[in-house]
Amino acid sequence: MKSIIYTETGAPSVLQLVDREPTPPGPGEVRVRVIVSGVNPTDWKSRRGSGPGEALPFAEVTPNQDGAGVVDAVGDGVTDLAVGDRVWTYLSGHQRPTGTAQEYTTLPAERVVRLPDGISFDVGASLGVPAMTAHRALTVAEDGPRRLQPGALDGQVVLVSGGAGAVGHAAIQLARWAGATVISTISGPAKADLATAAGAHHVVNYREQDAAAAIAELAPDGVDLIVEVAVGANAELDQAVARSRTSIASYANDGGAKLALDVRASMVKNLRWQFVLLYTVGDLALSDAVADITAALRDGVLPVGEGAGLPLHRFALVDTGAAHQAVEDGAIGKVLIDVNSD
Missing domain, CATH: 3.90.180.10 (Medium-chain alcohol dehydrogenases, catalytic domain)
Known part of the structure; x- marks a missing residue:
């Protein structure tokens, strides 16, 4: 699979496009085929760190906390998600090396949420952090x-x-x-x-x-x-x-x-x-947010796009560095990366 990684902190130039094998899901995990990855200020701030050249907690890191796609595989013990489910993800790279700027990402099942019928991947990739x-x-x-x-x-x-x-x-x-x-x-x-x-x-x-x-x-x-x-x-x-x-x-x-x-x-x-x-809000606050956001989506709330007040700026996976730079430069709206075709 194609994956964006960095091995030290720094400017967008530290981001590299590499080939990696998808990670099979372990117990309690799911693997998601990422369709759209969302970029937030926290993503470029984590990549920059407090200065260039800092060591990372992992040998390499794939950025971006938010994304949306389709469940590709499920690990043992996962009962509320199935292969083929359309989903959105949150805190995908928190205390883990596996963000959403890659074709497949393997995550704890609790960080993967089913998208209601009719809700686009663009909306899904815009939900998590914001x-x-x-x-x-x-x-x-x-x-x-x-x-x-x-x-x-x-x-x-x-x-x-x-x-x-x-x-x-x-x-x-x-x-x-x-x-x-x-x-x-x-x-x-x-x-x-x-x-x-x-x-x-x-x-x-x-x-x-x-x-x-x-x-x-x-x-x-x-x-x-x-x-x-x-x-x-x-x-x-x-x-x-x-x-x-x-x-x-x-x-x-x-x-x-x-x-x-x-x-x-x-x-x-x-x-x-x-x-x-x-x-650091705690698990209860996260689960409450997931439940209420899902209800709001079913009611047609949280649309994106200029007509809904949130213009979209799209980039290819290979241009993840430019996507990060756009957010760092204060792009008005939501920056999305098209990772796989729908």
Whole structure:
């Protein structure tokens, strides 16, 4: 099979296209013929490490956490998946060398999820990191639901920072499906169009408006939950627009890794600053996300493509380096790699 590997950290040039034998699934594992591999910021950040030339935990690593394809083989003890099932995968390379930038990948069965009928591989490859992170961000509030379904967020106002990104896109879709009124901050007209296409009821251009005043006009009692992509830059805004007992779920450090808080302002409102990293949320949060995302897919939620607010950028497997570079350069939308034909 064709596989992308790297043997040390560094720029996209460390990625190599090689031939490898597919790994047979062991007990509790399945092998997936990958149709589409999804690229996330975590993939290029892991490849770069903290500097070039670092040793890896494995002799070689195949990147990319997310993907979609068809089950090709199952190991002993696997009863809920079968050869021929259309599936999506998540955390494919977490603490393992086998990501999805290869024609076949062998994974623990719990990281492989059946795709509902009619859901495309493009959608499947776009779910893992973005949709599961969004799900976690929407379910951490002290007074909020632990699970998402229609009606779960009825009467609540959710502020999604950066609604044109992949996580923001999924957060808008899931929050609206669950009944919330969704406000999204964006930086320009093109991104406003994308957030609106994803389902945001209101968009606020923080570069052209007084964002705090605009949000306060839309939600005079304050917002109930904030899904935050740039907590360092937006902490003051978040404190200003939050109502009492609001949770600010921060899943990225866009704009800087330092956070300065007005302690009294947060204390008076009993704010909760919740940090979200998919790799350490725990098995229960992962399984809840899988179940709720599957239900959302059955309801027609989480579409991708420009018309749905998430433009797709496609690359061939041999061009995985260029795909990684596109994400690192801030491509708006979702970067996908076509690995095998459907």
